[in-house]
Amino acid sequence: MKGYTQQAGIDYTETFSPVVKMTTVGALIATAVKKGWCISQLDVNNAFLHGDRNEEVYMQIPPGLVVDKPGLACKLSKSLYGLKKASRQWYAKLTEALCSKGYTHSMNDYSLFYKKSGNSLIYVAVYVDNVLLTGTDQKEITQLKNYLHEQFKIKELGQLHYFLGLEVMYKDDGVIISQRKFVLDMLKEHNCLDYKPSSSPLDPTMKLKAKEGTILQDPTYYRKLFMQEPREPHLKVVFHLLRYLKSDPTLGIFMSKDTDCTVKAYCDSDWASCPDSRRSITGYLVLLGNSHVSWKSKKQETISLSSAEAEYRALRKVVGELVWLSRLQSAFHIAKNIVFHERTKHIEVDCHFVRDQLQAGLISLHHIGTDSQLADILTKALTGIKHSATLGKLAVFATPPT
Secondary structure, X not given: OOHHHOOEOOOEOOOOOOOOOHHHHHHHHHHHHHHOOOOEEXXXXXXXXXXXXXXXXXXXXXXXXXXXXXXXXXXXXXXXXXXXOHHHHHHHHHHHHHHHOOOEEOOOOOOEEEEEEOOEEEEEEEXXXXXXXXXXXXXXXXXXXXXXXXXXXXXXXXXXXXXXXXXXXXXXXXXXXXXXXXXXXXXXXXXXXXXXXXXOOOXXXXXXXXXXXXXXXXXXXHHOOOOOOOEHHHHHHHHHHHHHHHHXXXXXXXXXXXOOOOEEEEEEEEOOOOOOOOOXXXXXXXEEOOEEEEEEEEEOOOOOOOHHHHHHHHHHHHHHHHHHHHHHHHHHOOXXXXXXXXXXXXXXXXXXXXXXXXXXXXXXXXXXXXXXXXXXXXXXXXXHHHHHHHHHXXXXXXXXXX
């Protein structure tokens, strides 16, 4: 199937297909762990072949198929892998099937479906052909599995252990989520398994510039990992990061079984830290109890004229995330008070958006000391000792051997 020959506006229009957000996955797993729900995983066989066509699509006669007359073509009655709209049409087909059984998609994440009936509460998270099921009613979950198998032929993968590169290790007091296999495969691919490990992912003394240093003669090796126009200092930093990953590929985030469902957020900024643009860095993380469900480190869109302005932009980003997460949590029926921890001395809460959330009681603002600022790890390079200490506070642990 030569889907790349299709022309927008002629052969297809909309191609976007919703997939579950990783924040939703984290929040769902954290909630299931705290509630003691079992999380099942399904894989749909040949998912794209189930999609219905909404327009006429023709394809050349496949090699090996003998036809009586020359010049004939095949008219598709079903979607195929390679078509621009294949993913979107599969999502529509799965949505139709779930809705027919009484499931509704969340208005905050269209790939999260739920069904509430009395004391029964079931959630379905969809990422293309990967499906997670969890909730209070195992009988309803079993019935849904049987129905989906009748409709699409599914492969039941049992309890959640591996999803989108995330490995889930179960313990008596919670779960640890890591990317052990991904890290080991990457270290092996780049011949780093014998490298001397590093205690921190970045060197705090190094400030990279986009155009500084000699351009690599063969950038192919570097581009498998990072950006365009790589230079020798960039490659040096990449191998420093790989050496850090080599120090313990099993590090993972711990999600506790404790019943604390309070939402807490930490945010920070590193003012004018980019030497090329002098834009600041925003970093934030959001926790459900002590379980991490969302985090981000990103360069700010515009230049901040002061550290207070940079802090304020970081605050605006994390409050937006908290508003979205609080709406998502209402579907989980566990919404509790949201406590927001933010480090700044000079910030004035005068933006209507932040002020409205503050007055509505969605957030409360608290000053915390530098040593307690967990978002520091997302805004700047730390020394090995401070980096390790922060990981401990973040409940990032090594995965026990299996």
